[in-house]
Amino acid sequence: MKFFQATHTFDHSWAQVTAANWMKYPNEQCPHVVAVDILDRHIDPETGVLRTERLLTCNQNAPALVLKLLGGSAVSYVRETSELDPRTQTLTMKTQNLSMCNVLQINETVTYTVHPQDPSSTLFSQEAQIVAGSALSRFSSYVEDFCLTRFRDNAAVGRAGFETVLEKFKAARLEAAAQLDKLEKAAATSTAASL
Amino acid sequence: MSSSIGEKCTKIKQEYDSCFNSWYSERFLKGDASPMCDDLFFKYKDCLLKTLEEKKLDTLLADARKENPFPNTSTSSSSSSSTESGKKE
Numbered sequence A: 001m002k003f004f005q006a007t008h009t010f011d012h013s014w015a016q017v018t019a020a021n022w023m024k025y026p027n028e029q030c031p032h033v034v035a036v037d038i039l040d041r042h043i044d045p046e047t048g049v050l051r052t053e054r055l056l057t058c059n060q061n062a063p064a065l066v067l068k069l070l071g072g073s074a075v076s077y078v079r080e081t082s083e084l085d086p087r088t089q090t091l092t093m094k095t096q097n098l099s100m101c102n103v104l105q106i107n108e109t110v111t112y113t114v115h116p117q118d119p120s121s122t123l124f125s126q127e128a129q130i131v132a133g134s135a136l137s138r139f140s141s142y143v144e145d146f147c148l149t150r151f152r153d154n155a156a157v158g159r160a161g162f163e164t165v166l167e168k169f170k171a172a173r174l175e176a177a178a179q180l181d182k183l184e185k186a187a188a189t190s191t192a193a194s195l
Numbered sequence B: 001m002s003s004s005i006g007e008k009c010t011k012i013k014q015e016y017d018s019c020f021n022s023w024y025s026e027r028f029l030k031g032d033a034s035p036m037c038d039d040l041f042f043k044y045k046d047c048l049l050k051t052l053e054e055k056k057l058d059t060l061l062a063d064a065r066k067e068n069p070f071p072n073t074s075t076s077s078s079s080s081s082s083t084e085s086g087k088k089e
Helices: A014-021 A064-070 A134-194 B007-030 B038-054 B058-067
Strands: A002-010 A033-043 A050-059 A075-085 A090-097 A104-114 A122-132
Touching: A002 A134, A014 A090, A014 A104, A014 A122, A014 A134, A014 B007, A033 B007, A033 B038, A075 B058, A104 A134, A122 A134, B007 B038, B038 B058
Parallel strands: none
Antiparallel strands: A002 A122, A033 A050, A050 A075, A075 A090, A090 A104, A104 A122
8 A cells, every 4th residue: 555645735715726626627737537527416404515426537548558458448437525614614525446446446535725824825635545456466566656656747737737727717817807897997987978 | 618428418517517616606605505506407417327327337336335435424424314305506
């Protein structure tokens, strides 16, 4: 078993980050995620927590030979469950791979919380557990190390992809605000002119 | 906006996503948790469930849910029946 851990600060508010999180895909850096489906979504009537279960469909970029040897297919599935507490402003997401679990199990937990030192930014923390299955017992350590490296690289790419998404939304917000400002000024001018 | 696993579900899925995204920012984060997109969600889910069955992913998901229940009743403070009684959004 191998562990991966990382933290990152997004320079956007928790509200913005969590709103963008629902629209994270598609993004250029993560073309392997080809579909995102919402399996279930409800609000806990007692706690007000928003619970979502999603299915991510991914095109695997593992070498064809590896897939053939391990009996995997080019398409893989990931189940993601999330709990979003608007009161504590915490979003926790857990993912597990549904494909090739007997070969390799990757369990990931990420949380998004308001940064304790800077409420205008968001603290992201990520933890993953990589376990090679019995099918690979002889090579499990090697495979786990290989996957840990891949996971680390992919995590960085995933974060970069999300940053791009966040910047796009920020630009759209600023653009909308500028338009609104222009309209308001124009309206004020025309009102003044008609007086 | 992301596609659905079922090609024929993508259109309704994206309509639902648009609705949900506005609901999330304009209502939910402002303290109003009343549902707004239920009709779209049920239509989309209908289509999705058929696709999952066709692709034989329903059993894969059922197994995953058995192994990792959500919500996890041991760590969750809410009752286990919340999925049925909870407000659908």
